[in-house]
Amino acid sequence: MQQFRNSKYSIWVLTILVVAVVLLSSLLSYRIDLTAEKRHSVTDATKQLLKNLDTAITIQVFLTGDLPADYKKLSIATRDLLDEFRSLSSNLVRVRFEKPGEDRKTDSAKVLFYDSLARMGVVFEQSQVVSAREEKQTSQLIIPSALVRFRDGQKPIAVDLRSSRKLYRQYDVVNGSAEEDVEATRNAAEALLEYKFASAIDKLTRKYVPTVAYAVGNGEPIDLKVNDLGESLRSEYRLAVFDLKKGYPDPALIDALMIVKPTQPFTDEDKLKIDQYVMHGGNVIWLVDKLHAELDSLMRSQSEYTAFDRGLNIDDILFRYGVRINPDLVQDLNCSKIPIVIGTNPDNSPRMQRIPWPYYPFLASRNSNPISRNLDRVLSIFPSSIDTVKAPGIDKTVLLTTDSNSRRLSSPAIVSLNSVKGEEDLARFNKSYLPVAVLLEGKFRSLFASRLGQQVLDSVQRVTGKAYLPAAEKPGKQIVVSDADIITNTVSSTAGPLPMGTLPLENYRFANREFFLNSMDYLVSDNRLFESRNKDFVLRLLDKRKVADQRSFWQFVNIVLPIFLLVCIGVLLQWHRRRKYGTGVNRRTDEQGARNN
Numbered sequence: 325m326q327q328f329r330n331s332k333y334s335i336w337v338l339t340i341l342v343v344a345v346v347l348l349s350s351l352l353s354y355r356i357d358l359t360a361e362k363r364h365s366v367t368d369a370t371k372q373l374l375k376n377l378d379t380a381i382t383i384q385v386f387l388t389g390d391l392p393a394d395y396k397k398l399s400i401a402t403r404d405l406l407d408e409f410r411s412l413s414s415n416l417v418r419v420r421f422e423k424p425g426e427d428r429k430t431d432s433a434k435v436l437f438y439d440s441l442a443r444m445g446v447v448f449e450q451s452q453v454v455s456a457r458e459e460k461q462t463s464q465l466i467i468p469s470a471l472v473r474f475r476d477g478q479k480p481i482a483v484d485l486r487s488s489r490k491l492y493r494q495y496d497v498v499n500g501s502a503e504e505d506v507e508a509t510r511n512a513a514e515a516l517l518e519y520k521f522a523s524a525i526d527k528l529t530r531k532y533v534p535t536v537a538y539a540v541g542n543g544e545p546i547d548l549k550v551n552d553l554g555e556s557l558r559s560e561y562r563l564a565v566f567d568l569k570k571g572y573p574d575p576a577l578i579d580a581l582m583i584v585k586p587t588q589p590f591t592d593e594d595k596l597k598i599d600q601y602v603m604h605g606g607n608v609i610w611l612v613d614k615l616h617a618e619l620d621s622l623m624r625s626q627s628e629y630t631a632f633d634r635g636l637n638i639d640d641i642l643f644r645y646g647v648r649i650n651p652d653l654v655q656d657l658n659c660s661k662i663p664i665v666i667g668t669n670p671d672n673s674p675r676m677q678r679i680p681w682p683y684y685p686f687l688a689s690r691n692s693n694p695i696s697r698n699l700d701r702v703l704s705i706f707p708s709s710i711d712t713v714k715a716p717g718i719d720k721t722v723l724l725t726t727d728s729n730s731r732r733l734s735s736p737a738i739v740s741l742n743s744v745k746g747e748e749d750l751a752r753f754n755k756s757y758l759p760v761a762v763l764l765e766g767k768f769r770s771l772f773a774s775r776l777g778q779q780v781l782d783s784v785q786r787v788t789g790k791a792y793l794p795a796a797e798k799p800g801k802q803i804v805v806s807d808a809d810i811i812t813n814t815v816s817s818t819a820g821p822l823p824m825g826t827l828p829l830e831n832y833r834f835a836n837r838e839f840f841l842n843s844m845d846y847l848v849s850d851n852r853l854f855e856s857r858n859k860d861f862v863l864r865l866l867d868k869r870k871v872a873d874q875r876s877f878w879q880f881v882n883i884v885l886p887i888f889l890l891v892c893i894g895v896l897l898q899w900h901r902r903r904k905y906g907t908g909v910n911r912r913t914d915e916q917g918a919r920n921n
Contacts, residue, residue, distance in 0.1 A: 366405075366408060366409075366412070366518055366522075366856070367518070367852075367853075367855045367856045368852075368855075369522075369851060369852035369853050369855055369856070370412075370518055370522045370853065370856060371412055373522055373525060373526055373851070373853070374409055374412040374413040374416075374417065374525075375412060375413070375414075377413050377416045377417070377525075377529065378416075379416070379474070379475070379529075380416050380417075380418055381413070381416060381417050381418065381472065381473070381474055381525055381528070381529075382418050382419075382420070382472075382473040382474075383406060383417065383418070383419045383420070383470055383471070383472050383473075383521070384420050384422060384424075384470060384471045384473070385399075385402055385403075385406070385419065385420070385421045385422075385470040385485075386422065386423065386424055386446065386467035386468075386469050386470065386471075387399045387402060387421075387466070387467060387468050387469070387470070387485055388421040388422065388423060389423050391466065392451060392464070392466075394510045395451075395466055395468065395510070397510060397514075398468070398485060398486075398510050398513055398514060399421075401514045401517060402470070402485060402517060403419075403421065405517050405518060405521070406419045406521070407419075409521065417525075423467075424437065424438070424441060424467065425437050425438060441467075441469075441471075444471065444479075444480060444482050445469075445481075445482030445484075446467065446469040446471065446482050447467070447468060447469050447482075447484050447486070448465060448466070448467055449465075449466045449467075449468060449486075450463055450464070450465060450466075451463070451464045451465075451466045468484065468485045468486045469482055469483060469484055469485060470482070470483040470485060470521075471483075472521065472524040472525060472528060473528075474528040474529060478528065480528075481524040481527060481528060483520045483521060483524050484520070485513060485517065485520075486509075486510075486513050487509055487510070487512040487513035487515075487516055487698065487700070512698055515698060516698055518856040519853060519854070519856040522853050522856060523845075523853055526851060526853060527560060533561060533562055534561050534562070534579040534580070534848035534849075535561065535562040535563075535564060535577060535578055535579050536557060536561045536562070536563060536564070536578070536579060536580045536581075536582060536844060536848065537563075537564045537565065537566040537573060537578045537580070537581050537582065538550075538553075538554075538563070538564070538565050538566065538582050538584065539566050539567075539568050539573075539581055539582060539583050539584075540565055540566070540567050540568070541567050541568040541569040541570075541594070542568065542583075542586040542587070542588045542589070542590055542594065542636075543586055543587030543588035544583070544584050544585055544586050544587075545584070545585055545812065546565075548813075548815045548820070548821045549812045549813060549815060549821075550584065550811075550812055550813070551813060551815075551821035552813040552821060552822075552823050552824045552837065553584070553811050553812070553813070553824065553840070556824075556837055556840070556841060557841075557844070560841070560845075561844070561848070564578070566578065566581070568594050568597055568598070569594075571597075571787070572597045572600060572601065572784075572787055572788045573597060573598070573601040573606060574601075574788070575601055575604045575605045575606035578601075578606065579606075579607065579847070579848040580606075580607045580608070580609065580844060580847040580848050581598070581601060581606060581607070581608045581609075582608075582609050582611070583598075583608065583609070583610050583611065583612070584611045584808055584811065584812075585611060585612070585613055585808030585809070585812065586612065586634075586636055586638075587616075587634060588636075589635055589636055589637040590636060590637050590638050591637075595637075595638065595640075595641050595771060595772075596772055596776075596780075596784070598641070599641060599770050599771050599772060600770075600784065600788065600790075600792065600793065602645075602768050602796065602800055602802070603768065603770055603793035603794075603795065603796045603797075604790060604793060604796075604797075605796070605797075605798055605800055606800065607800055607801045607802065607847040607848065608802045608803075609802070609803045609805070609843055609844065609847060610638075610642070610802065610803065610804045610805065611805045611807070611808040611810065611811055612636065612638070612649060612804070612805070612806060612808060613634065613706070613708075613806075613807065613808045613809070614633065614634060614636070614649045614650075614651060614708045614806065615631040615632065615633055615634065615651060615652075615653060615706070615708060615735055615737065616631060616632050616633075616634050617629070617631035617653060617683070617706035617737070617739055618706075619662070619705075622739050622740075622741065628738050628739065628740045629738075629739040629740075630736050630737070630738060630739070631653055631706070631735065631736065631737040631738075631739050632735065632736055633651050633735055640771060641771045642804060643713055644715070644768075644769065644770075644771040645715060645718065645764055645768055645802060645804075646712060646713055646714075646715030646718040646720055646762075646764050647710055647711065647712055647713065647720070647762050647764065647804045648710065648711045648712075648713055649708050649709075649710055649804070649806045650708055650709045650710065650711060650732070650806075651708070651734065651735035652708055652709055652732045652733055652734045652735060652737065653683065653706055653707070653708060653732070653733045653735075653737045653739070654685060654704075654707050654708060654709050654726055654730060654731075654732060654733075654758050654760065655682035655683055655685060655730065655731050655732075655733065655743065655753070656682060656685035656686070656726040656727050656729055656730040656731075656753070656758075657680070657682060657727070657729040657730075657750075657753055658685065658686050658726075658727035658728075658729065659680055659681055659682050659683075659684050659685045659686060660680075660681060660684040660685075660686065660703055660827060660830070661678040661679055661680050661681060661684075661830070662678065662679065662681040662684065662827070663676045663677070663678050663828070663829050664676065664677055664678070664679050664741065676829070678829065678830070682743055682744060682753075683705070683706050683739065683743070684703065684704065684705055684706075684827075685704055685707065685726045685727065685730070686701040686702070686703065686704075686726075686727065686834075687701065687702040687703075687704050687707075687724040687725065687726060687760055687761070687810075688701055688702065688724065688725065688727070689723060689724060689725075690722070690725050690757055691721070691722065693721050693722075693723055693763065694846065694854035694855070695723050695763065695803075695839070695842045695843055695846050695854075696723045696724055696761075696839055696842065699835045699838055699839055699842070700834060700835035700838070701834055701835060702724055702810060702825070702834055702835050702836050702839050703810070703825050703827070703834040703836055704724075704760060704807045704809070704810055705807060705809035705810075706739075706807065706809070707726075707760045707806050707807035707810075708760075708806040708807070709732055709758045709759060709760065709806065710759045710760060710761070710762050710804065710806050711759075712759070712762060715764075715766075715768075715769075716769070717766045717767045717768075717769075718764055718765065718766040718767075718768065719764070719765045719766050720762055720763070720764055721762065721763040721765070722759045722761070722762055722763075723761040723762060723763050723803070723839075723843075724759070724760045724761035724805075724839070725757040725758055725759050725760060726755075726756075726757060726758045726760065727756075727757070728756045728757065729753040729754075729756075730753060730755040730756060730757075730758050731752050731753045731754065731755055732755065732758070760805065760806050760807060761803065761804070761805040761806070761810075761839075762803070762804050763801070763802075763803050763846075764801070764802040764803070764804065765799060765800075765801050765802075766799055766800075767795060767796045767797075767798070767799055767800070768795070768796045768800055768802075769794070769795045769796070770792075770793065770794045770795060772794075773794035773795070774794070776792070801846070801847050803843050803846075803847065810824070810825075810836050810839070810840070811824055811836060811837075811840045812824065813826070814826065814827065814828060816828060823837065824836045824837050824840070825837060842854075
């Protein structure tokens with residue numbers, strides 16, 4: 325070893341070794357995720373999607389610059405995830421962080437540019453930043469969005485980096501009001517980043533676009549009440565309208581069939597058409613109002629209104645598939661509010677007040693299902709409860725339920741503006757987590773097995789070109805929701821159709837659209853990207869009071885103390901060097917002097 329250090333080639337050998345190690349490290353990339361919830365890992369489905377890319381994907385992220393702490397953390401998480409995407413895709417995912425509009429020299433040009441981004445789906449947020457030290461509040465425009473682009477001429481997909489799920493601190497649902505937990509909400513947003521970006525890339529690069537059909541023929545709405553439904557589906561799928569009275573739906577052409585708010589009874593022939601569509605591999609989403617209960621009817625009566633059964637004649641087919649929609653109305657104290665006229669103002673205009681309306685309960689997921697997991701609250705309007713029943717070979721997953729203070733009103737149910745009159749009524753809200761939406765998966769069995777004559781069987785084969793099946797040959801999926809108004813929208817006399825999940829005079833959009841699109845995507849997709857929706861990052865927060873009280877101490881520990889330690893180590897090393905080599909020099913000098921003497 326001593327000979328190697330004394331060799332004139334040692335410095336060159338060491339230089340070559342260092343260069344070789346650097347080059348090798350640049351060619352080989354390996355990461356170990358040591359977090360308990362695998363925060364920095366992506367799912368196998370996302371890895372496969374990225375490895376299969378053969379054309380570059382460009383992602384523009386607008387969440388950058390001088391941001392509040394919560395958004396800064398989200399921006400860093402986005403950068404880390406997209407760096408991983410870039411690595412897995414062999415640099416075919418190209419990322420740019422930029423502040424849009426900086427190259428626009430005038431305010432009018434910047435406004436026009438922002439408007440064009442908004443039409444693409446980019447979201448803007450005006451954040452009020454409060455400085456505790458300077459005791460002032462400033463307004464800041466934040467753009468928590470990204471644009472994913474594929475080919476020229478193809479419309480980019482906007483990704484909202486925020487969570488569609490708002491988390492709230494614990495509060496009294498009777499007397500208190502909800503207060504958002506901002507840190508928990510941003511943490512939920514980080515958990516959804518992988519799914520959002522992977523889903524956008526998949527939609528841009530997929531070779532096959534699924535077809536979904538809106539069934540009509542039994543009084544389903546075809547007016548502006550389903551405007552948002554149509555616009556939401558049209559941008560992601562091939563959307564068609566299918567008349568059940570005129571033919572059999574073909575699962576080879578229709579990937580999913582929607583049955584939305586029927587108001588007229590289904591005939592046996594209608595049910596046979598749906599049944600055979602399911603048996604041959606079709607997927608169905610049922611959005612059904614079993615009882616006739618509408619706020620308009622209550623307002624016209626100005627007192628009470630009796631909700632009655634619509635008599636849709638579909639109980640038997642749903643029971644066969646594994647669920648039963650009960651003839652009741654569900655109420656919950658965790659609910660939305662509706663505006664009520666309580667008097668008049670001095671100018672004789674009506675004075676409005678928004679009061680809690682238990683018939684409009686908030687729905688949420690209580691399990692780790694891939695559809696409604698990590699979603700914000702879903703607004704329901706006069707929902708009914710659902711029971712699951714025995715159906716061999718069918719797996720049932722509850723997607724949405726009410727909260728912990730619920731009750732059922734059996735049909736004929738009385739709908740009243742003042743449905744909670746006192747403590748006695750409050751005590752009746754003793755039910756918890758009543759199901760309103762259920763996912764069914766498996767090999768379904770036909771409702772008409774051993775019930776049809778040969779003439780009908782021959783007719784089915786003649787019309788469809790396929791033999792009647794008493795049981796499905798391959799697994800299928802169905803979703804049953806006992807409130808069709810989850811996906812309809814209110815039509816304002818001034819603003820026109822509102823987004824689904826929005827009420828007049830309430831400046832908030834609930835997650836109805838996200839739930840519906842997730843449901844549809846789950847029915848028609850087999851890419852397993854939904855696995856990433858089940859990520860759940862643990863929020864580990866510092867004590868804010870301790871942080872404020874001990875701010876100076878930890879600044880000293882993190883800034884001053886390391887510098888002080890480095891100075892001390894340098895002084896000690898210098899002292900040791902002088903002591904060691906200075907003693908040696910003096911000894912050699914003394915020996916030389918002795919020899920000279």
